[in-house]
Amino acid sequence: MGEKLIYMDHAATTYVKPQVVEAMLPFFTEKFGNASSIYTIGRESKKAIEESREKVSDAIGAQAREIFFTGSGTEADNWAIKGVAYANKSKGNHIITTNIEHHAVLHTCQYLENDGFEVTYLPVDENGLVTPQQVADAIKPNTILITIMFANNEIGTIQPIAEIGAIAKEKGIYFHTDAVQAIGNIAINVKDMNIDLMSMSAHKFYGPKGVGALYVRKGVKLVSFIHGGAQERGRRASTENIPAIVGFGKAIELATANLDEYNKKIMALRDRTIDEITKKIPFVKLNGHREKRLPGNVNLSFQFIEGESLLLMLDMKGIAASSGSACTSGSLDPSHVLLAIGLPHEIAHGSLRLTFGDENTDEDVNKLLEVLPVIVERLREMSPLYENVKRGNKNV
Amino acid sequence: MGEKLIYMDHAATTYVKPQVVEAMLPFFTEKFGNASSIYTIGRESKKAIEESREKVSDAIGAQAREIFFTGSGTEADNWAIKGVAYANKSKGNHIITTNIEHHAVLHTCQYLENDGFEVTYLPVDENGLVTPQQVADAIKPNTILITIMFANNEIGTIQPIAEIGAIAKEKGIYFHTDAVQAIGNIAINVKDMNIDLMSMSAHKFYGPKGVGALYVRKGVKLVSFIHGGAQERGRRASTENIPAIVGFGKAIELATANLDEYNKKIMALRDRTIDEITKKIPFVKLNGHREKRLPGNVNLSFQFIEGESLLLMLDMKGIAASSGSACTSGSLDPSHVLLAIGLPHEIAHGSLRLTFGDENTDEDVNKLLEVLPVIVERLREMSPLYENVKRGNKNV
């Protein structure tokens, strides 16, 4: 296309920052030693891992020994949920979650349901929020785990995590949160928020793909998920992915150091985008909570059009974004999150997610505001659903 | 130390080849798109993954759709064994393996034993071999899986995989092999060898750490291990680690293209090392089969000394190697593999593993042959066990 790419899909993944790549590079070639080895380059690898672990624990107010590196955010979710479930099944078999979790949590819960566990999927309101009261009411004598995401990946809604943590603590029930979208984007302190387990993934905050981490509060009963060697203090086997772990550490260090400024910047882009699009384009709706939302998240539904077409046309204009339409994946239902907040199928199909990041500028938003209305209008002109509207029948 | 590092521990991990790093680099920064995204940089990522998958399948005689990328060799082992066990438990609960498997297999089998499965750990002979007959004899009506490693990571012994595969096929039992040490080092054809599932890991053949692959023959019944998104055709969730997957593909391509020459070279180093050390140093024993062994593997036991001390002294001389001594890991028993081939504890403790690779030269071996006898002698002089020998009592 020749044009500069305008990337507005940072919730899907981010590029890796140059400083992060630079920190990783030596570990591919010169400092490639296995961290279990006792010779010099092995010990150097070990040291690099432990330094990275400290950066992670510092960023979230934990102790280094409470951080375990994994191969992805998904693995962290699987481990936390299955690990707590199987370690505590003598105490009970009931798990509480929401119906807008990421598939890494939902499909893991469904797997456990097939294995004799009972799962309550709390519904959310039209903004995607659960209330602490809902959680409290769902607790039963056999509840062993509450797993509720910190912030939603599609609509950006941020849950009342500290309040839920307080309830879990009071009742003596383990509390896990999938913070993959939140970490590196908003401030988190696991102790203040009474979080027992927390999943993270580096590729959402300018770190590498293929490395996650699980915070496990000291004392939490958890069985291992990946069995084998004695890495990660015997709790997560596999030769350590040292470059990626180093990258995780560097990325979280950069993100935390710069959090306020970064947030201010992308919030401004977010707010301007929401305000202007809803002003410029008719039949459009903001999804997710207006204030309690991730600083970089915009999620809009455009009536009468379908998301994949919208994305393809934006791509032709050099803008990368995402959608909750099932047509992007070829599956039956549009995003379970959009349905959970009460959108009808056909409106959920017309959703667009724009997630801003580091390199986005006001000019990027200008460009978006220039091309988006034209594209929406063009697709609506093609849409049989829009005909009726133009004919004055608004109840399509 | 100033001196050039002489790395003789390629079975622990390898450096990443410059061509591999080069292939990976663009995917950190410019081509960072999520492979599930439909815009241009997303589709490019998808394409890169599929090209890599083809390189892997080409290298082992499989179809591309039979290759699934994972976060490590350990994860591939866990998935294969638990995946087959849980998917086929209505047919039976018996698994056959050996007592010299990697912990990724052994600890997974032990986990399954706690969950109601029955595991037969076949003993090996003094060379570390199992026979096809042993496998055939161990099969019971409820056997659902045979998992036997291709080549051992400590003593390098290569098992009669094709023969075992033929038995498994005849009996209609799934056959998994942990080929983490073999792949990229010896030629493998999964179809000819009747392998149903095979674990691989890139960091053993000059690819990156933190990426493995599982070959799953079309038609094998396997449940998922990591639940979540629909990546890897819905069978292994997690945002794909594109740089690492690309690195895996590049590394296996390079390894396969160059296999014969590579083998010839490191076999020469291996054989010279074995011959000269056993000639130069008394009270030394070669562990593993003399011929049926990995081209780069040397494993020797030096009586009267302890492995960790040996490694530390070698490290001081700039040589990186490994040992089967428990002291290197702080655990109680020495390597289960060395015990399984019948070594007494005290001899197992004195073992040294040298695994040659790409960058090793004849000069490296010269250096080793120069320093090793001195170190061994020095440690023996310190050893109370050696006193008796010098006093003429050889029955220590």
Add this chain to the structure above:
Amino acid sequence: MYSEKVMDHFMNPRNVGEIENADGVGEVGNAKCGDIMKMYLKIENDIIVDAKFKTFGCGAAVATSSMSTELVVGKTVEEALKITNKAVAEALDGLPSAKMHCSNLAEEAIRAAIEDYKRKNGLLGECDCAAACGRRCDDVHHDHGYDEDDDE
């Protein structure tokens, strides 16, 4: 994912719009699954002389709509009925497997429009009616992007 031809027909769709007083109009699909196609045909002496469409759907849905309008023009009604979804997909240099069902939509829209034409002109045989649009959401979208032979 999409061929150049699909992208061309998506970005520059041929024959978008409506035909006033069309001889046959067919609408198939369901907004619930994210796809609706409306096909307008002008038919003279049993020959399709003009076709226009409107589509709510993905790139493949738009491109197959566009391609099928091109394919039907100049054909007799009977010839048009023989156009299969595979033919439409082939004319576009193929579709990703997860998107093959979108081409069903085009085939069915043609059938539905022709059925409408036949009905208006009293040409409809007795049991043709149900065959026209037997397509249901659940039939089409059964897979979740997985491959056919995978068990999970």
